[in-house]
Amino acid sequence: MKPLNGIKVIDLTHMLAGPYAGMVIADLGAEVVKVEPLRTGEMTRGLLKSDPNYSFKDFGAYFLTLNRNKKSVSLDLKTDQGLQVFYDLVKSADVVLNNFSAGVVKKLKIDFDSLKSINPKIITCSITGFGETGPHASRPAYDQIVQAYSGGMSITGPDANTPTRAGIPIGDLGSGLYSVIGILSALLSREKTNMGQHIDISLLDVQISLLTYMATMQTLSNSDPEPIGNAHFVHVPYNSFTTLDGFVVIAVITDAFWQALLDVVNVDSLRDAQFSKSIDRLKNQKLIEFELNKVLSTKPSDYWIKALNEAKVPCGPINTFSQALSDEQVLHRNMVVEVEHPDGGKVKMPGNPVKLSHANEESYSSPPHLGSHTKEILKDWSKYSEDKIQTLIKENIIQSVD
Numbered sequence: 254m255k256p257l258n259g260i261k262v263i264d265l266t267h268m269l270a271g272p273y274a275g276m277v278i279a280d281l282g283a284e285v286v287k288v289e290p291l292r293t294g295e296m297t298r299g300l301l302k303s304d305p306n307y308s309f310k311d312f313g314a315y316f317l318t319l320n321r322n323k324k325s326v327s328l329d330l331k332t333d334q335g336l337q338v339f340y341d342l343v344k345s346a347d348v349v350l351n352n353f354s355a356g357v358v359k360k361l362k363i364d365f366d367s368l369k370s371i372n373p374k375i376i377t378c379s380i381t382g383f384g385e386t387g388p389h390a391s392r393p394a395y396d397q398i399v400q401a402y403s404g405g406m407s408i409t410g411p412d413a414n415t416p417t418r419a420g421i422p423i424g425d426l427g428s429g430l431y432s433v434i435g436i437l438s439a440l441l442s443r444e445k446t447n448m449g450q451h452i453d454i455s456l457l458d459v460q461i462s463l464l465t466y467m468a469t470m471q472t473l474s475n476s477d478p479e480p481i482g483n484a485h486f487v488h489v490p491y492n493s494f495t496t497l498d499g500f501v502v503i504a505v506i507t508d509a510f511w512q513a514l515l516d517v518v519n520v521d522s523l524r525d526a527q528f529s530k531s532i533d534r535l536k537n538q539k540l541i542e543f544e545l546n547k548v549l550s551t552k553p554s555d556y557w558i559k560a561l562n563e564a565k566v567p568c569g570p571i572n573t574f575s576q577a578l579s580d581e582q583v584l585h586r587n588m589v590v591e592v593e594h595p596d597g598g599k600v601k602m603p604g605n606p607v608k609l610s611h612a613n614e615e616s617y618s619s620p621p622h623l624g625s626h627t628k629e630i631l632k633d634w635s636k637y638s639e640d641k642i643q644t645l646i647k648e649n650i651i652q653s654v655d
Contacts, residue, residue, distance in 0.1 A: 255282025256612040260440065261634065262348040263288055263339075264323065265363075267295040269396070269422060270380050270456065271352030272319035273429030278436065279322035280605040282612070283348075286630055287325045287621065288339065291652045294327065294623040310596050312620060318602045320620035321592045326631070327624035327652035330361055334650045338631070339363065343371050345634040348436055352380035355390045365451035375449040376439040378432050384455030394456055396422040403460035408467065410480045417480070427459045484542075489534040490514070493571060494546050498553040500571035503545075503561065507531075513564045517557075518548050587615060595619040627653040 260283040264275040272295075279285040289295045297320075301313030309317065326342070329335035343349065349368060351358055358364040358379060365377040379385060382394025400406050400418045410417030435452035443449060461468070467478055478486070485491035488506045505511050508531060515524055523544055528534050534541055549557060554570050561568040572580070578589050578601070590604040605615055631637040631651070645651045 254612050255280075255614050255616075256609060257282040260284065260348070261346045262286065262350060263342060263346050265349065265351040265353070266380070267297055267352065269297075269315070269319070269425040270428040270432070271350060272297060272315075273426055274378070274380070274432035274436075275323060275350055276319050276321065277429065277433045277605075278348075278350075280615075280617075281607065282614075285323045286342070286626065286634075287320065287323050288330070288342070289325060289327050289623060291327055291329050291649065292623075294325070298623065309600050310594050310598065312594065317592070317594075317600050317620055321602070321617045323621060324626035324630060325621035325623055326627045328627070329650055330363070332650060334645070334648065336362060338635070338645065338651060340368075340371050341635040341637075342630070343368050343375060346372065346375060347440065348376045348378065350378045350380075350432065350436070354393060355379075355381045355383070355385050365449075369449055373449060374443060374447065376436060376443065376452070377449070378436055378439075378452040378454060380428055380432055380454045380456070382456050384458060385453045396424040396456070399424040399456040399460045402457060404464065404468075404477075405460055408478050408480050411482045413479045415480075423463065424456045424460050427463055428454055428456045431459050431462075484538070487535065488531065489538045490541055490545055492542055494542070494549045496549050496554040496557055497551060501549065501554050501557055501561075502569050502571060504567040505534075506567070510566055513566050514561070517560045517564050517566065518545060520544050520548055590615070590617055592617045593619045595622055595625070622654050624652040625654045627651050628655070 257278060260278075262275065262278055262283045262285045264271070264285050264287045266272050266275055275285050275287075287295065293299070297313075297315050299313075300315045301307045302311050302316070304313065307314045328338050330339055349363070351363075353361075365375075368375050368377060381390070382399060383389040383392050394402075397418050400423065401416070403424075405423075406416040406418055407413075409419060432452065432454045435454060439450050439452055471477060483493040483502070485504075488504070491504045491506065493500050493502050503514065505514055508529065511529070511531075511534065523541065528537060528541065558568060558570055570576070577583060583589060586604075586608070588604045588606065589601055591599040591601055593599050628642055631642055632639075642651070642653070646653055
């Protein structure tokens with residue numbers, strides 16, 4: 254059993270932030286139904302589908318990963334009949350998730366005020382770049398735009414002259430996760446109030462929230478932080494280091510860890526009392542890192558990781574993706590899973606990191622072909638007859654793949 258079994262979600266999203274939220278909820282057991290335009294479906298279907306390296310049987314890596322455990326209904330929302338079909342789905346739904354630009358849902362007549370008149374218990378969640386209110390609500394935004402706008406890029410990278418985005422799209426992924434938090438909160442609230450509500454998630458809001466203590470440091474000091482590469486602004490050594498065959502990260506956050514590190518690297522010059530305390534090591538950061546790089550570069554990463562782990566010094570290799578995805582700890586935690594393609598074959602992708610002690614089923618169904626569940630969902634959710642469905646198909650209101 255999965256924890257969200259019985260929850261019905263209509264997923265109107267595209268690209269990354271919204272589909273990622275839908276994927277997380279689907280992995281947790283909700284019945285997530287993608288409602289997609291006729292013929293083309295949502296735009297992520299076309300992303301990378303023709304790239305032989307990043308696709309499998311006409312599904313690109315984006316679509317394969319973000320749409321597992323989902324179903325697909327294809328209908329024309331821009332027609333009155335299509336809108337009525339959507340409203341009939343809403344009557345049975347718990348959540349409607351979208352990441353249209355601000356104002357689009359109202360124009361389409363699928364905003365919260367419109368839907369709550371159909372289903373007073375409905376929960377809606379909209380993900381936009383700048384939120385649904387404020388002077389910039391109408392501006393479009395993507396992940397890197399909000400990484401830049403939020404100040405996040407100003408503290409990422411080697412120096413102040415090279416602002417750098419995070420390697421993963423943290424704005425999109427963070428917004429997807431906060432959407433899930435909002436949806437779960439609204440579902441819990443509904444248990445107490447018997448009322449639905451609307452959730453307004455902004456990529457910019459999320460990025461500002463993720464600044465956490467560094468934003469508070471700025472407000473206290475009135476001084477903007479600057480990027481320091483992989484180093485830490487308090488702890489030394491806390492950085493990446495070159496080995497004979499790669500790179501490792503060492504994170505010494507206590508004086509006890511420092512003494513343990515010295516026993517491993519055996520650099521006499523670093524045993525000087527001037528380096529024994531954290532505050533003094535910070536003053537001598539460049540010298541300490543220079544000496545450590547000299548000795549660490551003489552042996553391979555595996556040697557140092559083994560020795561440092563035995564000494565209980567926090568450390569880790571800087572893995573490539575292939576190394577990370579084949580790591581014994583990652584595999585033990587079922588964090589690489591095989592998901593079937595609807596046309597046969599399997600694709601490996603990241604698993605679900607939420608490990609529950611009771612409702613702990615982990616299973617993954619195929620990402621859907623466009624409209625492959627149209628009939629099933631309209632019969633199950635809306636109690637449509639086969640004749641009514643066939644009429645809607647002939648009138649190009651819905652699309653079904655049997």
